[in-house]
Each structure stands twice: as C-alpha cells, then as structure tokens.
Amino acid sequence: xxxxxxxxxxxxxxxxxxxxxxxxxxxxxxxxxxxxxxxxxxxxxxxxxxxxxxxxxxxxxxxxxxxxxxxxxxxxxxxxxxxxxxxxxxxxxxxxxxxxxxxxx
Amino acid sequence: xxxxxxxxxxxxxxxxxxxxxxxxxxxxxxxxxxxxxxxxxxxxxxxxxxxxxxxxxxxxxxxxxxxxxxxxxxxxxxxxxxxxxxxxxxxxxxxxxxxxxxxxx
DNA sequence: TCTTTATCGGCTTAATTATACCTATTATAC
DNA sequence: GTATAATAGGTATAATTAAGCCGATAAAGA
Numbered sequence: 001x002x003x004x005x006x007x008x009x010x011x012x013x014x015x016x017x018x019x020x021x022x023x024x025x026x027x028x029x030x031x032x033x034x035x036x037x038x039x040x041x042x043x044x045x046x047x048x049x050x051x052x053x054x055x056x057x058x059x060x061x062x063x064x065x066x067x068x069x070x071x072x073x074x075x076x077x078x079x080x081x082x083x084x085x086x087x088x089x090x091x092x093x094x095x096x097x098x099x100x101x102x103x104x105x
Numbered sequence: 106x107x108x109x110x111x112x113x114x115x116x117x118x119x120x121x122x123x124x125x126x127x128x129x130x131x132x133x134x135x136x137x138x139x140x141x142x143x144x145x146x147x148x149x150x151x152x153x154x155x156x157x158x159x160x161x162x163x164x165x166x167x168x169x170x171x172x173x174x175x176x177x178x179x180x181x182x183x184x185x186x187x188x189x190x191x192x193x194x195x196x197x198x199x200x201x202x203x204x205x206x207x208x209x210x
Numbered sequence: 211t212c213t214t215t216a217t218c219g220g221c222t223t224a225a226t227t228a229t230a231c232c233t234a235t236t237a238t239a240c
Numbered sequence: 241g242t243a244t245a246a247t248a249g250g251t252a253t254a255a256t257t258a259a260g261c262c263g264a265t266a267a268a269g270a
Binding site for chain 2: 256257258259260261
Binding site for chain 4: 033034049053058
C-alpha cells in the first residue's frame with residue numbers, strides 16, 4: 001500500500017498474491033500450520049497452498065479458510081451492508097434498477 | 106449479524122450467499138448494472154451472476170469485481186497485515202514455523 | 211399494449227481448481 | 241550427521257467454474 005493507505009496493486013494476479021500473503025500471515029499469527037488449517041477448513045493442503053501462494057482458488061476455499069482462521073468478521077468490512085441510498089448518487093441514471101422478484105421457471 | 110456485530114452464518118454456502126448479496130448491494134450503490142460491471146471487471150455476466158447469487162465463484166472473479174466496484178480497500182481490512190508476533194501467542198507450539206526460502210526446482 | 215431494460219437460469223464446451231499422492235527443500239531437533 | 245516437521249511444487253483424475261450462447265420473466269416507459 002502507498003503511504004496514503006490505498007491498495008495500489010492492479011492485476012488480478014498481484015491481488016491474489018497479496019491476499020494469499022495476508023492469509024498466510026494471519027495463519028501464522030494464529031499459530032497454525034497448513035495441515036491443521038486445511039483440516040479445520042475442510043480443504044486439501046494443496047488448495048490452501050494455492051490460496052496462500054496466489055495460484056488460483058475458489059471463493060469457497062477462501063471462505064472456509066477465513067472461518068478456520070476465525071477471520072469471518074473481515075467479510076463485514078470487505079463488503080459492508082450498503083446503507084447508502086442508491087438514488088442519492090445517480091446522476092446519469094434515469095430509471096432506478098428495481099428489485100426483481102423471483103423468476104418463475 | 107447478531108446485535109453484537111458478529112457474523113453468525115456457518116456453512117460455506119451461506120457465507121457465499123452473504124458475500125454475493127453484499128456485492129450486489131455495493132454494485133447497486135455504485136449505480137452500475139451487471140453488464141457494465143462485468144465488462145469493467147473483465148468477467149462474463151454469468152460469472153458475475155454466479156458470484157452475486159452465491160453459486161460458486163473463483164477468487165479471481167471476486168477480486169476483479171471488487172476492483173470494478175472500487176472496493177479493493179476492503180482487502181486491507183479483510184486480512185490486515187499481521188503485525189502480531191507469532192511467538193507472542195504460542196502456548197502449545199514448541200518450534201516456530203520458520204520462514205522458508207524459495208525451493209529450487 | 212408494445213418495447214426496452216435488467217436480471218435470471220439452463221445449456222454446452224473450454225478452462226480452471228480440488229483432491230490425492232508423490233518427491234524435494236529448508237530449518238530445527240536430536 | 242541424521243531425523244523430523246513444515247512447506248513447496250509436480251502430476252493425473254475428478255469436480256467445479258467461466259464463457260458464450262439462448263429464452264424467460266418482471267418492471268418501467270412510450
């Protein structure tokens with residue numbers, strides 16, 4: 001991050017690498033090794049290695065790992081409930097994207 | 106979340122659904138539709154629908170979407186740099202998991 | 211009513227990831 | 241030096257996801 005505190009990385013590859021590195025640090029801060037963490041998360045050690053190494057992973061593997069590391073609260077901050085009124089910041093939008101009901105097959 | 110502010114969902118499926126719902130709210134708060142968001146993210150509309158619907162997704166799709174929504178700062182909070190000294194909280198661990206160097210192929 | 215827009219879900223094929231297993235490397239313990 | 245533990249990375253197969261299509265549904269506007 002820059003000295004202003006923003007994430008400056010751009011490519012998906014760099015972002016994955018950053019996320020993985022952070023997860024690894026968090027795991028170590030918890031005093032857990034990959035084997036124990038993978039077992040708690042219910043994923044394979046290889047999947048955890050790929051996640052930590054930034055070599056491709058699924059959202060499910062990520063969430064399972066976060067839970068195993070007791071870091072689920074991070075989701076709240078990652079994507080907080082949007083309490084912002086969508087209408088408040090729509091200069092160019094004419095019609096408001098309405099809430100859709102279930103589509104009946 | 107409970108009134109104490111914690112995430113109470115358990116299963117990976119529920120977590121994916123929550124994450125997807127949050128992303129959808131965030132997208133709407135930005136005044137974007139799925140088509141424009143998918144285009145900005147560089148993913149297919151189907152992949153974005155799966156992500157928002159909690160129907161399985163990859164970390165790459167997640168990160169691309171977050172970037173398209175200008176929500177990358179959330180990563181900082183999701184998994185902050187672990188400045189905690191691992192040795193400080195290792196009651197049962199005998200040896201410290203050392204930093205490994207690159208493995209030479 | 212008819213049209214347009216946004217979303218949804220199914221489908222097929224291609225690409226990616228998960229799993230299980232293996233060997234190699236590094237650091238620590240003995 | 242040897243043994244052990246933790247991590248890295250390769251491979252083959254199975255499972256999952258992405259992409260690109262398609263038609264359907266619901267809401268809003270003309």
